[in-house]
Each structure stands twice: as structure tokens, then as C-alpha cells.
Amino acid sequence: MKSAPVSLARRLTRPLVVAVITVWALGTALVAWYVDAQIQHNFDTELVESAHRQLYPALLDVRQSRIDADTPDQEILTMGEVPGDDHPEPLLLQVRTPDGKVLLRSRGAPITPFDAPLKPGFHNSIEHRIYTLYTPQDDLWLQLADPLGERAEIRSGTLTGLITVLLLMLPVLTGLIRHIARKELRSVQWLQQQITERSSSNLQPLVLQDLPLELRQVGEGVNQLMDRLHQALDVERALAANAAHELRTPLASVRLRLHTAVEQAQLQGSTQIAVGEAQTALTALETLSHRTERLLQLSRAEAGNTARFHTIDLLQLATTMAQEFWQHPRAQRRLDWEPPEDAAPVWVQGDMDTLAIALRNLIDNALTYSGGEVVLTVLRQPPALVVRDDGPGLDATQRLQIQERHVRGDTRHIGYGLGMSIVRSIADRHSAQLELLSPPPGKAQGLEVRLVFATITEEDLASAPQPLT
Template identity: 30%
Template sequence: MSLTRTLILLVASIVMLIASAAATWSYIESNHELEELFDAELAQSTRVVQGLVQHLATTQSSEALAGILRETLQLPDGALEEGDYDEILPDGTGHKYEKKLAFEVWTAKGTPVLDTLSANDDQALTPGYAWSEATGFQWRTFTLQDPKTGYWIRTAQREEIRQELSQELALSNILPLLVALPLLVIAVAFAIQVGFRPLRKLEQPIRHMDPESIHPLDTQHAPKEVTGLVGAVNGLLKRLDDALERERRFSADAAHELRTPLTALRLNLEIIDDKYPGEFSELTASVDRMVHLVEQMLLLSRVDSGAGFNPGDHNLSDIVTQSIADVSPLALQKQIEPSLDDQTGHATIRCQAALINTLMRSVLANAIQYSPAGTCVDTRLQRLENGYRILVCDQGPGIPEASRDKALGRFSRLDQRLGSGAGLGLAIARRIAELHGGALDLLDRQDGQPGLCVSIWLPPHPPTA
């Protein structure tokens, strides 16, 4: 799992956990505060009725007091029936929650004056808050006794309406948090992605760094937290570049130093061969293979270093045609017929013609070397949307797919019984293709016949340094 994904999941989980705890705490606290607010309103309603009772008790008779209270506080029969209406009733005659409120009034001796609750009035009247059951519902009540008149007054509120209102208000308090939570998680993920952007910028040079052009990473724009790591990587790259340079220098020097004694040995063998014809033919062939190996090592060293790589505009068709002509003597020795199918007509690319010619001769020579006598080596030049493709197919034994990466390696010969090379031809060809920004791959023949196809892709322009 990537560090970015780990941080996003970790931070998002922490944010969601904290937000959930905050939402739960807010919901509980909101419910508690709203319950206290409802209790305060219940007490206030009771004191309003108390004031009304005080006024009527001093100005009206007991019968008139009861009548006025019923007219004022008791709803008429059939009023506010449950139905499909809004909270405010038609014509503004009331509110549907009025049915959830009830009032009771008793005289100082406990005689009922008003009872809209229809609760059990046999219980002792005590001041304060309590819970009561009536009409199949739980009611929250507040009772007090008027000190001037002695009347007992109680206001009741149905539990379900209290819960409904408190839950709606509590949810409305945490709703913005619930809505903002997904946005917060997205913002956290975006912030982490942006924060890791400098690391991704450091990754790109390493990902596309070529072994032949190793360079240190830019430490000026590296995040402070990874400056030490970048410095360590730069040290490693410097040591690796030095080691590769020593290896390239050794290969070039060794090949160069071997060229002179091998040439002298070859000349001496020619002199001896004139005196004793045919007796030293195997030794001469071995020296020729050594000379060829030295030449390939020198060529590989130059290609690896990229020294003298000065591409220009050249006709790829002409280069391929010339390469086939160069290997024709080798093909004639094995009675192999090379062919060219040029589907481009005039393929102009920016390249170094000598290197592309070397690439083609290496691939064609390899195909001829491993093809049976009397067969064909077919070359096809195609135009693609992003460049050109050269396909060289032989009718030899082929290479199993599992061994193809190894076959493209240096000094690799899968079957020592076939051919006499040193295993550098395909490695040199692939390196030349990569130097031009292209690629070399080994494929099966598409016509079902035995053999191997070497696919070379070259862009119209090589990448700039």
C-alpha cells in the first residue's frame, strides 16, 4: 500500500472518528438543553395560567371562573383532528401541536375546575415536575399552587411532541457537520496529494534516469523532511556512476589493448598458412572470432557512452536497403534469400545513419546465422502513428518467450551449438534503438511458421538530452 493511501485512510478515519464523537456529544447535549428549555416553557405556561386564575378569582364567581377557563384553555370537541394539514391549521385557527398540550385547575380543596388532560386526579397534588399517563400517552407535567388563591394549576405536554421537536432541533444542529464531513475527507485527501507532489517530482528523474546519464537529484526543491534521503540517494548515484564509468573504461581499454596483439597474431597465422595450407584453419577461425568480439566490445562501449551521437535527417528505407546488401555475402554462403517489403516508400527519420546500419546488420546477421540453409529472412518496414517499425523474421528454431529477456542480455547465447558469436549482437542492437528513443522486442511469427521476429520501433525524432 502506498504512503499516500495510508495517510489518506489514517487521517480520514481519525477525522471521521472525531467528527462522529463530536456529533454524538452535540446530539446528546442538544437534547438535554432542549429538554430543559421545554421544561422552562412548561413552567412559564403554568405561571401564565396562574396569573389568569388570580385575576378571575378576584373578579368572577367560581362558576364564571370555570366557564372562562374552559372557553380559553379547553379545545372544542372535534377541533384539531388528526388529518392531512400543515402545522398551522387552515384559516389560521390554531396549530396542530395545541392538541399535545393540556391544562388542569383545582380549587384549594382539590375540587376540579378545569381538566383537559383526563388524567388520574386521585394522586396527591405536589408542586414541581412529574410524569403522568393519560389517554394512552406519557405526559410531562408541571404543578404549582397559587399562594394567593390556593388554586392548584398543572400544565402537561405529551412526551412524543417533546421528543419530536428535540430530535429535529438536535439533528438540525449536527446536520451541517454531517454534510461537511465528506467534504472534509475529500479536502484531506486533496491536501495530502498536493503535499506529496514534491516527492513525485523527485521520483520522475529517478524513474527516467538512464544508466549512461546518471545525474544527482535537485536538493533545492526537495521537502525539508526528505533532504537527508535525497542526499543519500545522490551519494549512491555518484558511486554508481563512478562504478559504471570504471567498467566502461575497463572494457574499452581491454578491447583496445587486445586489438593490436590479435592483429599481429592474425598476420603471423596468414604467413604460416602460406607455408602449411589448411593446418592452422581452426586457429585462424578462433582468432577471427576473438577479433570480432573485441570489435563488438569497442562498439558497445561507444554506444553505451553515447559519445559522438549526432543525429541527422536520413532516409530509413535507404539505410535498411544498404544493411541488407551488406549482409548479402553472409546470406549467400548459407543459400538464404533476404527480402525487403518497404510499405513506407520514403521513411525519413532523425538518426545517426551509421548506428542504425550497425543495428540492422546485427539483427540481420543474427537471423541469417540461426536460419537453416535454403530459407528466407524477411524484412518489413512499416509506418506507424508514432514512428516506424522494422520487422525482421527468420525461419530458425526461435526463442521461448521465457528466455527472450535473457537473449537480449550481454554475452548471452542460449544454444552454444548454433552460431559462433559472442552474444553481443542483439544487446548492441537494443542499445542503439534505445539511444534513438526506440525499442527492440522479440516476437513470434504471425503466420504460424517456426522462427523468430525481431521488432524494432524508431520514433521520427530521438529524445533530446
């Protein structure tokens, strides 16, 4: 059983909260360490200051006891009231001789010496932090002890406060992150709504204003996809329209001729008339087949996929086309293949099948409407396929017209109105230039059609897919 999908806002909230808690915990530990260091520093500073403040009164008591000389050596003097004695954990003071004997102590201080060496500076015992101060004038040592429990209590209280704040703010932080995530993800919902509204009858580009960079890139990708879909739908609709346009007349002619043949045969009993009409019908069917083939070529040319492009040798392509046309009697004596003197390959990027369709149309048009010799050749720089005939040629207006669909003018060159349109579509797919020269360079008349491709560098050829030969 599949689990219900989780919203993006919720998926973002969880890792963000975990990340914030982790960072906050690390920050809390660092703050606690820093605060503890400051607390220790402040306590040590206060301990030093207290030791210096208590030094003079303690020395007075020791000196006075020596003057009175009525104190037995083994008796330890007890100081009078010391500031902080009323504190639950007061500072503890001892004055000791160089041999470690305690001469003077505060009321809370132990009789036995502190567990600290007679050495200036700080020393930690199990329960106290002890500061030792030496007085050369009296050759005495003063030790002032601060209970460590108070410091631990303050440290614990500080850390507890920081953790308490974290725990109290965690629900607020979670809600705030979720609210921000939902607010910022409204643009995703808006983009999704726009995509949902698109259909085959509504392929308008998505509105991408005020969107974040990432969503804008997604939107641009969707717009490109819809543009390709729009083109594919246009090709499909154009194919249907072209089929209806091109097939209407031949089919009507076939019906009329066959109907006439049947009527004439029935009324006159003449088989010659029936045969003639049937032959006319057969010619019309051949025309229909030819136009159907052109429609299929047009559909394939306009729906070409650039993902099928490879490096192609134009010499190999032209040789294959020439051999194909030489199989037909009408092309054996009229089509001349003139390869370049250098037999090295002429590489271009393209689709072998669709380029073969384009070249086949160019040769077929030249053979059909020129009435004379047709020359096929390949140029090396820039790479180009060239088909040249010695017919009457075309003027500037006709050279533009024959690249449009269903435009009919001089039937010797215009054809069915699809051939050059197919070539134009294939050229556009290959980013090639379709050039029509009439008359060809160095000729008095005729038409030369060039399909000129971009030059491939050595680096491009080395990184290109495996060539198709």
C-alpha cells in the first residue's frame, strides 16, 4: 500500500528544523563554553582582588599576635569578621609560614592547611580554587580559597537557561519555517495551475514574471516543450490539410475517368474508348501515389528530430543518390555525377535519411522539368550539395515562389508545389542555406540549386558521434 505523498513544504520544514537545531545546539555549546570561560575569569579576578584586600588586615593580626607574644605556638589565630562570611559559601583564608604551618585563618577555613603548594598563582583542589600570594616583608604566604560548587552552579544555571530558551523557541521556529516555506512555494502552485490550464487548444507560453530563478528555468523548459508540441501539432494539421488539398483532384479525376469509361463501353460497345479512359485513370493513380509520397516526405521533413544527427559524408550521399537514379531509364543518359577531384570525405552534421529526401527531390525536379542534362556535384568549401540543369531557368519572383507550398506557375519547374517546400523544411532543420542561382555561374541559362551546410572543424569532428557511411 503506497503512502500518501508529502507536501514539499513539509519536506523542506523537517530538514530545515533539524539543521537549525543542530546549528543552534552547536552555537549553544560554544556560547556555554565562552560564558563559562568568562565566569571563571571574573571569579578569578574577584579572588585576586579579595586576596589583596584581605592581605593587610591578616598581616596586622599576625603582627599584633607577635607583639603580644601571649599566643602559644600551636594555637592558630582566627580573624575577625571577614566580608562575605555570611555568604552560604564564603571565601576561605589561611596565612601560612614558609614551612606550611597555618598561623591565621578565617572563621570558615579549616585548621589543616589547604591542599595547595606554597607557590604564587592559582591551584585547584577537589573542592576549591585557591589563590596563593607571597609577602616577602613578613615571609608569609596568604591563600584564599573559593568553593568550586558555586562556580559549577552558575555554569549549570547558564547552560540550563540556554537549553530552556531553545526548547521554548523550537515550536515557534518550526511554525515559522513552515509558514515561510508555504508562502514561498505559492509560486510553485501558481506555475502548476498555469500548466494545468494548458491543452492542445491553448499552448500559450507560461507567464514567468516574478518567479524565482529555479522555477523560471523549469518554466522555460516547459515553454520550450510546448513550443515543440505546437510545432508537432502544426505538422499534423498541415499534413491533413495538404493531404486533403493534394488528393482531392486526382481522386476526382479517377472517378470521372472510370465512370466515363464504363458509360462509353456500355453505350458504344467500343473497347478502345474504355482502354483509353482506363489508361488515363491509371495515370491519375500514379500521380496520386507520387503526391502521397511527397506528403509523407513533407511530414517527415517538418517533424525531423535533431537528436538523430550524425556526421555525414556528402560524397557518399551524392554517390548513393546518383546510383539510385541511374536505375531508371530517363536518368541514365541525362544525370551526370561530377565528384570533386579530391576524394576525401566532405563531413557535415545531419540526418542521412532526410538529406536523402531533399537531394532526391532536387534531382527529380531537375530531371522532370529541365528537359536537358542534369549535373550533380559536391562543393568542399563551404560544404554543399549542388544540382544544376540547363533548362530555361527562373526569374527572381519564381525563385521565391517555388519554395512555397501549392504555388503553381511554369509547370516545367514548379512541379506539384511540394518538392521545394520539402527541401526548404529539411534545410531549415539542418541550419543550412538553400540557394537558387539562375542562370548558374558561367552558364547562359539554367538553374542551380545549392544546399550549403556549416563547416565542421577538426575539434567538432573528433567529438562528434560515429559517422554514418
